[in-house]
Amino acid sequence: MKKLKLLHRHILALENKEDVDLTAMLWQLICYSPKMPPRLQQQQLLDEAEKFTLPVDDPHFAKSVLNFNGFIWGDGSKKVLITHGWGSKAIDFDEVITGLKAIDDIQIIAFDAPGNGSSEGELSNLILFAKAAEATISRYGAPDVMIGHSLGAMANVIAINETNIKPALQISIAPLIKLKENFKATMNAAEVPVSAQENFFESFRELFELDASYFDINSKHITGALKHWLAFDREDRVSPYIYLQEFLSVNPETITHEYFELGHERIIKDAGVVGDIVGLVKAV
Template sequence: MNLALTAAGASVRAAAALSPRWGAAVAMPLFGYVAKPRPVHADDEPTMLRARPRTVRVPGVDRRGVDVDTYEWGDGPRTVVLSHGWNGRASQFSMLVRELVAEGYRVVSFDAPAHGASGGRRTYLVDWLGVFAALQERHGAFEAMVGHSFGGLATLVGVAGGVDAARVVTIAAPADADLLLSQFQGMLGYPDAVATSMRELFARRYFPGEADPFAWLSSVRRPLPAGVPLLVAHDHGDRVVPFGEAGRIIAANHGSRLLATQGLGHNRILTDDAVLDAVLGHVRSPLDVAAPAEVEELGEAPAAA
């Protein structure tokens, strides 16, 4: 654990000793804080240089308005939107971008607020939803949406909430926001009483007026609309988002397909050839054929305990 995280946890626990609400008040600003953006990898620079940069403006978590950098490749009539995860950026999809453009798609991605080239230091899922809405207004219905990690959860929530996408792919995605709050509690080490206050404060801060925001921040409690095919790719050894999250998403979305990998972890799965082929196959798949639930294993699955 780094020193900054240790100090943050100590501050939250000290406030919690006085009151769970005080502990939650100290923890809340840390929950939406994003570390310094990762640089663009050298292998991804050529793809990013070929992008057509634009911006969209979204309300932002503070509802003050924030500009988000977007990127477009290709000029086909069918639009595929790629959504990165927490501490990610659009450039992570460079290999998939090249594959999709070669197939004739228009590809659109973005750096969420506080990520990549976009400004700010704080964000949450509402910003991803705001970007989806702005891109939908610009491009119309999406042929497909592909989301990695937190961006995968945002994609599931967005399409369940009305974003018009014909197909969905998630890669290493959590099933709901509860996991994220639980992981945050584990990192800072605050007690359950603070966790309860955090959930209440989280709901008031990000989703005012919502009786139970966790009901719709969940692919389990609010699955995709019928007829939207879903591919879920996840690695057995993912140390960021547990593999079990994939099973929860699959169980809630009838007819979805699970692509289980081994040895790719949380990020390398984005550049694996077999995974890229599966994503392309899903994006090209016909919509009028109801596919049965399917599990495909890539590599050797771990032995049962």
């Protein structure tokens, strides 16, 4: 987190930004995911888990195969896969995992996406998140329930579409909807000039051979899950409600639950949200 804050402050303080090539710094600002060590209670929960490591190819940043780490609690027949959000890690779902462990006949699988948590990688992106989810599904089988927060919810949509699985329940918590708009918000917060933003997006197109606007869940969402439940806070500043409204107009079958004064990060920690998730999974 310190590295990202310093970079943000450095870009913010730059003079004559229009005359400076900011592209290299913006790649770091956008795609470096802060890595926070687990707290003691989280580490104790990790110590209980069965560990695994799987490879994914990163042709864009590392230009090599990266190993990512995963964790399994239980060996029941009801399989739950959890995909964390940006700047996060599997064990940040500790309250949810602890609640789910109390359900009979359950297996909980979570992973640190490449470039996040304990996994390999300096920079990360949505494609790597989705690839990690797909690799986990390929190794351990189709989950009955998929849970994703923020960017992890976007990754789950892609993974469901790419693997053609049909989970009984898909849970999306404060999902990001439009990735390009999220990038713009990050750059605007650092007062990056429009010209420099355009240069970054051109660099993005050259690297990924796609425009950043391609990563819009409104155009990617295919109803693969039998039931899709979505939790949100309309005051969420990271995933603006206006984009969620558009998503729900395209996907009216999605079941929504609004929470209040939780924001983007705390929503996965709230006791009410955790209780609702546990109840939903128990009913599958």
